[in-house]
Structures are given as structure tokens and as C-alpha cells.
Amino acid sequence: xxxxxxxxxxxxxSGSGKGTVCEELRRINPDTAISVSATTRSPREGExxxxxxxxxxxxxxxxxIEKGEVLEYTQYNGNYYGTLRSEAEKIISDGRDLILEIExxxxxxxxxxxxxxxxxxxxxxxDAAEQEKRLRGRGTESEDVIAGRxxxxxxxxxxxxxxxxxxxxxxxxxxxxxxxxxxxxxSAHYAYSRMKEVTDGYFDNK
Amino acid sequence: xxxxxxxxxxxxxSGSGKGTVCEELRRINPDTAISVSATTRSPREGExxxxxxxxxxxxxxxxxIEKGEVLEYTQYNGNYYGTLRSEAEKIISDGRDLILEIExxxxxxxxxxxxxxxxxxxxxxxDAAEQEKRLRGRGTESEDVIAGRxxxxxxxxxxxxxxxxxxxxxxxxxxxxxxxxxxxxxSAHYAYSRMKEVTDGYFDNK
Numbered sequence: 239x240x241x242x243x244x245x246x247x248x249x250x251x252s253g254s255g256k257g258t259v260c261e262e263l264r265r266i267n268p269d270t271a272i273s274v275s276a277t278t279r280s281p282r283e284g285e286x287x288x289x290x291x292x293x294x295x296x297x298x299x300x301x302x303i304e305k306g307e308v309l310e311y312t313q314y315n316g317n318y319y320g321t322l323r324s325e326a327e328k329i330i331s332d333g334r335d336l337i338l339e340i341e342x343x344x345x346x347x348x349x350x351x352x353x354x355x356x357x358x359x360x361x362x363x364x365d366a367a368e369q370e371k372r373l374r375g376r377g378t379e380s381e382d383v384i385a386g387r388x389x390x391x392x393x394x395x396x397x398x399x400x401x402x403x404x405x406x407x408x409x410x411x412x413x414x415x416x417x418x419x420x421x422x423x424x425s426a427h428y429a430y431s432r433m434k435e436v437t438d439g440y441f442d443n444k
Numbered sequence: 445x446x447x448x449x450x451x452x453x454x455x456x457x458s459g460s461g462k463g464t465v466c467e468e469l470r471r472i473n474p475d476t477a478i479s480v481s482a483t484t485r486s487p488r489e490g491e492x493x494x495x496x497x498x499x500x501x502x503x504x505x506x507x508x509i510e511k512g513e514v515l516e517y518t519q520y521n522g523n524y525y526g527t528l529r530s531e532a533e534k535i536i537s538d539g540r541d542l543i544l545e546i547e548x549x550x551x552x553x554x555x556x557x558x559x560x561x562x563x564x565x566x567x568x569x570x571d572a573a574e575q576e577k578r579l580r581g582r583g584t585e586s587e588d589v590i591a592g593r594x595x596x597x598x599x600x601x602x603x604x605x606x607x608x609x610x611x612x613x614x615x616x617x618x619x620x621x622x623x624x625x626x627x628x629x630x631s632a633h634y635a636y637s638r639m640k641e642v643t644d645g646y647f648d649n650k
Binding site: 359362365366392395398399401402403404405406418420421422424425426428429430433434436437440441 | 565568571572598601604605607608609610611612624626627628630631632634635636639640642643646647
């Protein structure tokens with residue numbers, strides 16, 4: 239029996255260090271697939287449809303959202319950007335794991351649409367004080383902006399129950415955190431829910 | 445917050461290769477605790493109570509079973525052998541992981557008694573044909589004995605839903621199988637159910 243891949247959703251509140259950890263993950267695990275996003279913006283010079291992006295119309299994008307065919311999406315500068323269900327399904331049915339680095343509020347949505355084919359991982363800072371320090375350390379944003387980010391982070395932590403795993407990203411330990419995620423990615427394939435077919439059919443397939 | 449250890453129950457039907465894999469696990473991971481079993485047999489010369497075994501009376505053992513204080517047990521030569529809940533709790537509250545290599549039918553029982561403090565891992569052969577080959581390959585047992593083992597293995601596979609993970613032990617790949625289990629042991633600590641306290645209290649502890 240061919241083993242299906244898993245969609246690993248990696249999210250984390252602002253200050254969790256998600257970007258740095260995902261960069262390290264891609265470095266140590268170059269085989270993991272990255273999906274080609276769909277967008278409603280026009281192709282730029284040199285961009286190839288189906289390689290750079292799937293370029294589709296606004297009407298089509300909204301139709302796909304309506305049908306539950308867009309796993310997650312965001313709007314930026316008046317254009318949609320998102321991951322198509324068909325694109326993700328193509329990758330995992332080919333036996334490859336897919337990492338989706340997305341916003342916290344999108345994780346629950348992907349899980350609802352794809353069930354056990356998804357494994358959700360939420361990164362968090364060691365504690366709230368450290369998280370705030372990271373938010374402030376970024377630059378010279380105003381107190382208003384900081385307060386807004388903190389409020390958002392508080393709301394995002396409440397999404398934790400929508401994730402299968404919560405991983406603490408200790409300061410200065412990016413490699414260790416990426417190794418934790420690699421262990422999750424290895425073990426997730428053996429979760430009973432994903433092995434059920436094997437054990438159910440064990441003596442029938444003899 | 446101090447991190448609690450986890451009780452890893454490792455089981456597998458006859459022919460799964462559980463013994464060999466657990467031996468390899470102990471070799472590569474010598475820090476994992478092994479619990480001191482309780483028994484009703486008499487101490488032999490040189491055996492120390494609380495080190496070799498916890499030596500207790502038959503009456504006491506049965507009283508502890510009655511109270512749910514024995515996580516799993518078996519009888520051999522008219523004596524009980526088993527793991528006391530108090531012994532396991534001492535180890536995990538000290539932050540150490542514990543491996544319990546037990547029979548398949550005991551795994552569900554341990555899970556019921558200890559809930560999320562347990563992570564159950566069932567090892568299986570790649571398929572039923574290979575499992576039978578391993579059973580037969582052992583020696584010169586009669587067809588009756590083989591048939592009995594196969595019947596038992598069939599019943600044991602039905603216990604799979606009582607386990608969190610199902611790991612295939614490919615022939616000749618003991619090290620890989622042990623590494624799969626190590627990945628499970630690393631990742632299990634980050635399961636949402638075990639991290640709930642951290643995320644629930646995240647902004648209160650600030």
C-alpha cells in the first residue's frame with residue numbers, strides 16, 4: 239500500500255518565530271514539498287502559470303472559496319493569495335509531505351476541510367513576557383502597533399485546541415525547534431488514525 | 445513549569461519483533477527509565493527489595509489490583525508480576541519517560557487507568573504473511589502451537605484502536621523502527637492534550 243503524505247500546517251502567533259523555524263526546516267528537509275499558490279494578481283514578467291503561481295480570475299477564486307476548494311487564503315493589495323485543495327491533494331496523494339506556513343486563524347479551517355490528512359503544529363514563544371520582548375525587539379513600532387499585535391497574539395493562543403501539537407520555540411534554539419517538528423513529521427504517519435487501514439485489513443490482505 | 449514524563453507502552457503481537465526493538469531502544473536511549481516490577485514470589489539470594497523487585501504478598505497484590513493500583517500484570521509459575529501505579533507515577537513526576545514493554549491486552553488497561561499520561565505504541569510486522577513467517581521461523585514448534593499463536597495474533601491486532609501509534613517493524617530494519625519510536629517519544633510531549641496547561645495559562649502567567 240502506498241503511503242499518503244500529510245499536510246503539515248505550521249502556524250504561530252506574532253513573536254513565535256515561525257518564519258525563522260520554517261526557514262530552518264526547509265534547509266534541513268529540502269524534500270518537503272512547497273505548494274504552488276493561487277492568486278488573482280496578474281503575472282509579472284517571467285512568471286509562469288502553474289509554476290510561480292496558479293493565475294486565476296477573482297470570480298474563479300471566489301467560486302473556489304465558496305466550494306471549499308481553497309484551503310486557506312489571504313488578501314493583499316486587493317488580490318487573493320491562497321492554497322488550492324486540488325494542489326495539496328496532488329502532492330500528498332503522490333506520497334509527499336507538504337508544509338503550509340500560514341496564519342493561526344487559517345489552521346482550524348484547513349483541519350476542518352481536510353481532517354486527518356492535516357497535522358496542525360502551533361509554535362509559541364516560551365512565555366508571554368518573551369513573546370512581547372520579541373514583538374518589541376523587531377523595530378521601532380509605536381505602542382499602538384505593539385498593543386494591537388499583543389491583542390492579536392492573545393486571540394491566537396485561544397486557537398491552540400485546533401492544533402494537534404504545540405511546540406515551544408526557545409530563544410536561540412531554532413535548530414532544536416526544527417528537530418522537534420521533524421520528529422512530529424516522522425511520527426505523525428504512525429498515528430493510529432492514519433494506520434487504521436493497515437490494521438483493519440491486516441489479515442484480509444494475507 | 446516542570447515537564448512531566450510520559451509512560452510509553454510498547455506492545456506487539458507475537459511475531460512483531462517487539463523484544464528486539466525494545467533492546468535496541470534501550471541501547472540508543474539509556475536514560476529512559478525502567479520501572480521496578482512488583483512480584484509475589486520470594487526474593488532470591490542477593491535480590492534487594494525495591495531494587496530487583498518490590499516484593500509483596502499475594503494478598504497485597506490482589507488488593508492493589510482491586511484498587512486499580514496495578515497498571516498491568518501477568519501470572520507466571522503461580523506468582524504475580526506487574527507494574528505498580530505508584531512506581532510509574534514516581535518516575536514520570538520526576539520528569540523521566542518510562543518504557544513499559546507489555547503484552548497487547550495490557551495496553552488498553554494502562555491507558556484507561558492513566559489516560560494522557562500514557563502513549564501506546566503497537567508494533568506490527570509488515571503484513572500477515574511476514575508475521576507468520578517470523579512465528580514459524582522461531583523453531584520447531586508443532587502446527588498446533590503455530591495455529592494457536594496465529595489465532596492470538598489475530599485477536600491482538602483487533603486491539604489496535606487502544607493504541608496511539610502503530611509502527612511497522614520491517615524485517616532487518618530494527619534500527620529504523622527504534623528511530624521511529626524515538627521520534628514518537630520526542631513528539632508526544634508536544635501533543636496538544638499534554639500542552640494544554642501551557643497554552644491555557646499563557647497570558648495569565650505573564
